[in-house]
Amino acid sequence: MSDPILSLQGVHTDIAQYHILQGVDLDVPRGQVTMLLGRNGVGKTTTLRTIIGHWQAKSGAITFDGAEITGIPTPARARAGIGFVPEDMGIFTDLTVEENMVLAAASGPLDKARLDWIFAAFPPLKTFWRSEAGNLSGGQKQMLSIARAMAEERKLYLIDEPTKGLAPAIVSTMAGALRDLKKQGASVLLVEQNFSVAKALGDTAAVMDDGRIVWTGEMAELSASAELQERLMGLSMEAH
Amino acid sequence: MLTRPLSGDKPRSTVLTVLLLVILVALALAPFLFPGVRSLETAARICIFIVLVASYDLLLGYTGIVSFAHTMFFGLGAYGVALASVHMGRGWGALLTGTVAGALAAAALALVIGLFSLRVRAIFFAMITLAVASAVAVLVSQMSGLTGGEDGLNYQIPRELTPAFRLGELFGVRINGKLLNYYLVFFACLILFLLLLRIVNSPFGRVLQAIRENDFRAEAIGYRVVWYRVTATCLSAAVAAIAGSLFAIWLRYVGPDTTLSFEIMLDILLMVVIGGMGTMYGAVLGATIFVLAQNYLQSLMGVASEATEALPLIPNLLDPDRWLLWLGVLFILSVYFFPTGIVGRLRSGR
Numbered sequence: 371m372s373d374p375i376l377s378l379q380g381v382h383t384d385i386a387q388y389h390i391l392q393g394v395d396l397d398v399p400r401g402q403v404t405m406l407l408g409r410n411g412v413g414k415t416t417t418l419r420t421i422i423g424h425w426q427a428k429s430g431a432i433t434f435d436g437a438e439i440t441g442i443p444t445p446a447r448a449r450a451g452i453g454f455v456p457e458d459m460g461i462f463t464d465l466t467v468e469e470n471m472v473l474a475a476a477s478g479p480l481d482k483a484r485l486d487w488i489f490a491a492f493p494p495l496k497t498f499w500r501s502e503a504g505n506l507s508g509g510q511k512q513m514l515s516i517a518r519a520m521a522e523e524r525k526l527y528l529i530d531e532p533t534k535g536l537a538p539a540i541v542s543t544m545a546g547a548l549r550d551l552k553k554q555g556a557s558v559l560l561v562e563q564n565f566s567v568a569k570a571l572g573d574t575a576a577v578m579d580d581g582r583i584v585w586t587g588e589m590a591e592l593s594a595s596a597e598l599q600e601r602l603m604g605l606s607m608e609a610h
Numbered sequence: 611m612l613t614r615p616l617s618g619d620k621p622r623s624t625v626l627t628v629l630l631l632v633i634l635v636a637l638a639l640a641p642f643l644f645p646g647v648r649s650l651e652t653a654a655r656i657c658i659f660i661v662l663v664a665s666y667d668l669l670l671g672y673t674g675i676v677s678f679a680h681t682m683f684f685g686l687g688a689y690g691v692a693l694a695s696v697h698m699g700r701g702w703g704a705l706l707t708g709t710v711a712g713a714l715a716a717a718a719l720a721l722v723i724g725l726f727s728l729r730v731r732a733i734f735f736a737m738i739t740l741a742v743a744s745a746v747a748v749l750v751s752q753m754s755g756l757t758g759g760e761d762g763l764n765y766q767i768p769r770e771l772t773p774a775f776r777l778g779e780l781f782g783v784r785i786n787g788k789l790l791n792y793y794l795v796f797f798a799c800l801i802l803f804l805l806l807l808r809i810v811n812s813p814f815g816r817v818l819q820a821i822r823e824n825d826f827r828a829e830a831i832g833y834r835v836v837w838y839r840v841t842a843t844c845l846s847a848a849v850a851a852i853a854g855s856l857f858a859i860w861l862r863y864v865g866p867d868t869t870l871s872f873e874i875m876l877d878i879l880l881m882v883v884i885g886g887m888g889t890m891y892g893a894v895l896g897a898t899i900f901v902l903a904q905n906y907l908q909s910l911m912g913v914a915s916e917a918t919e920a921l922p923l924i925p926n927l928l929d930p931d932r933w934l935l936w937l938g939v940l941f942i943l944s945v946y947f948f949p950t951g952i953v954g955r956l957r958s959g960r
Contacts, residue, residue, distance in 0.1 A: 448832035460827040476832035
């Protein structure tokens with residue numbers, strides 16, 4: 371792979387006494403959507419959180435856009451161009467939708483054209499622009515969470531299970547927005563359990579098991595082979 | 611019309627708006643509405659405590675940092691004015707120098723404590739502030755040559771701010787330096803409160819609120835949490851110190867009990883909780899209710915005790931000596947019935 375936007379080499383991460391990541395090697399290609407897949411508890415979320423700096427890598431190297439970021443603090447990683455959408459949505463419930471979005475544009479005022487694009491992708495955010503984010507529904511909170519990452523152009527988006535627990539109609543809105551993001555040529559590392567979303571969005575895939583990457587390749591190859599899915603993840607994703 | 615000075619942060623409740631206006635008018639016209647030394651003392655104390663509590667709310671309510679050193683910062687401001695007045699002599703220059711020096715010293719100390727403790731976890735800040743505040747209180751008591759020790763310091767302020775400076779009468783009220791002193795305190799406190807409102811409603815204030823809710827999320831967006839926490843701590847300390855300076859100008863006396871005691875720290879905490887954390891307006895209600903209760907509950911109980919003389923047990927329960935017990939009961943009830951503070955309750959409309 372030529373010049374990946376993000377590269378992890380032999381990354382180990384401990385959380386308290388638990389050794390979660392046990393030598394993760396992963397390349398995320400520029401301008402593509404990479405699906406990070408695997409069973410529950412194999413280290414997908416920890417991988418994303420290690421990349422953004424919530425958990426510090428005990429050893430190994432993380433290179434982003436040509437520069438090593440292993441030791442630098444989280445805000446510097448965000449400012450370098452990594453947008454992070456955590457699994458728990460990560461919105462500020464005491465602030466309004468507007469204030470959440472303004473905060474997300476940390477490097478300057480919100481761009482009008484970009485905001486229009488976000489409103490087109492997530493119409494409820496325009497409706498509830500001045501409402502407290504804590505009063506939004508679960509789906510709307512997730513929209514805000516992703517919209518916040520989109521508030522500024524990022525070089526890489528780390529998105530953790532954006533469709534988890536959402537109603538099918540909201541999943542479709544969410545998938546549409548992610549497809550828009552993909553069309554714009556964004557680089558995305560996406561953890562997703564919903565196979566139809568993963569299949570529709572993913573260009574490449576990496577499968578984790580026991581804190582390591584055990585398979586990487588084209589998403590199309592993985593989605594076409596039930597045997598491969600069964601072997602790597604212990605189940606056929608078509609069933610989900 | 612009022613939205614601009616309030617930085618767009620409207621009270622968002624009709625009852626709250628009325629209460630705030632009543633307090634504002636009462637404090638603005640206190641010398642004329644409630645003539646007398648005691649009522650003027652109470653009004654000045656309310657003004658100063660509103661600012662002190664609001665500055666603590668910036669820390670606790672908006673940033674989620676627990677500090678036990680707020681009275682220390684308050685005391686630094688007060689001792690700044692006292693020491694400057696003692697050493698430079700009576701004059702406006704001494705007041706200004708003392709105020710600025712106190713605020714700078716408070717901000718510098720807050721910076722050092724913040725950098726040492728807030729880098730790790732906010733809870734360490736609480737522990738360190740407790741230790742430093744206790745150490746400073748002991749130090750002030752021991753260094754009697756400089757601070758007057760337990761006796762404190764008496765000093766002179768410009769004559770224009772003392773009762774000896776007389777200007778005549780207005781609406782039957784004697785216009786003198788004490789009244790000018792009151793208005794100096796009132797307007798300075800009003801400006802400081804509006805400044806604090808501006809701070810919490812600025813982009814900086816929004817980041818503080820985001821940090822309070824989830825510091826990691828704020829970091830993941832790109833905000834340097836430690837920098838914001840330390841800056842908020844320094845601002846809060848500086849404003850508390852200026853409130854202390856105003857207190858010293860008003861009282862013309864400073865001592866460990868009036869400015870540095872842990873009792874005042876507990877009072878501040880109670881005022882923030884009763885008024886409503888993270889609201890600023892809670893400081894106005896909390897400080898007003900608390901100071902009024904501190905000053906008048908005892909007298910009120912004396913009247914009630916006399917009125918119920920014929921009844922069994924009740925006069926004993928209402929004995930003015932038991933005022934602290936009833937103050938405690940009042941606070942337990944207010945926390946029970948207003949868990950989000952009075953402002954939180956009024957805003958929720960329930």
